[in-house]
Amino acid sequence: MRYIDEYRSGGLARALASELAETMPQDRALALMEVCGGHTHAIYKHGIDELLPPGLELVHGPGCPVCVIPVGRVDDAISLALEPNVVFTTFGDMMRVPGSKGSLLDARSRGADVRMVYSPLDALELASANPEREVIFFAIGFETTAPSTAVTLLRAQALGIENFSVFCNHVTIGPPLKAILDAPELRLDGLIAPGHVSAVIGSRPYDFIASDYGRPVVVAGFEPLDILQSVLMLVRQLAAGRAEVENQYTRLVRRDGNPRALEAIEQTMELRDSFEWRGLGSIPSSGLRLREELADWDAERRYEVPGVSVPDHKACQCGQVLRGLVKPWECKVFGTACTPESPIGTCMVSSEGACAAYYHYGRNRPKRGTVPA
């Protein structure tokens, strides 16, 4: 397929790997964080980690939208799904995320009308086709997904579809990166920035990482060659003592992002004072809620939600995995009590979660050449 096959050439991958081995500084180990769960998935799917020189480690980051939703918000979602006359719509991955008393899938088996949708527009369509029901959409995701929810809300408003509302859990990528860079327990040398979030926000919002933290950043595409080339660009910067924001994914990402997408978010959503993240705790100005003008479409204003903060399952180390402190195989329940079929934590549920990626591609032990963070 166009724009996929060309970026998967094995010969080019080997050439990049050999250039990488030559560029790699001999006197120190490097830890690079791939922020996005889509990158984590691609890295294990294509065995990119196997092509890296010794001393170069990839650390998985918090960029998995399903993974970062805390238990309390899942409980809120289930409470909304159990409201009378509600059709609760969600992306498939969220169905199996355990709350404190089961998942949305469990709620469905108890009689809640929970339905999987591919797009928020499908949820709006469902509302339009079933005017006697109340359709709620469980909106999750970073800036990649927020514009889709925003455009759907504007459409609902324009068409006057009143039996539709959004349970908004959209989050922004900058604040958790700052929290990770501020944490004393993890030392990162550079960041591979998420390509599709950056298609919306551009590469400019990462400037603070280079200027304030002295770490290089490369915005990367999702094909194997994109990721390898981005790693090489980071190692070149580090070898030369540079810390800049570079863009490898120029076929999609511009310096200032997509103005129409940013405008749609701006029109419909505003920053919350703070939002709770799984593993990262409450982070100021990191979550989005609907603006007052859209109160009629805001599920949190239309219904009562418990809104309680609930700690993770005791055995689950998802929080540490999301902060890059623990590798999935180091978690005590990985692959035993916690599997994709019967997950305890979000990182095992989502196809973009680091635990699911490791499990799916048979990575259940330390890799050659890995170094402690």
Add this chain to the structure above:
Amino acid sequence: MCLGIPAQLVEIVDAEAKTAKAEIGGVRRIVSCALLEGDARVGDWVLVHVGFALDRINEEQAAETLQLLSDMGEAYERELEEIRKTAEGAA
């Protein structure tokens, strides 16, 4: 869910509602083109994410990145070839 997939627009469905049919890996589905600059056109390559064309894929840049990578591959293959020759000569 966060993954985006390159797709080509094959039919404009509703110009007012900004919807088009996109072919995604052999499957056709209606996507919203509300986030694209200007009017969607049949033949446009876009990145589709949760039913929205997030943006157009820049063909020129796609080709440029690929060319950059290919040049590197050729340079390396040439170099490897030379190393191989030297190694044989040495043996």
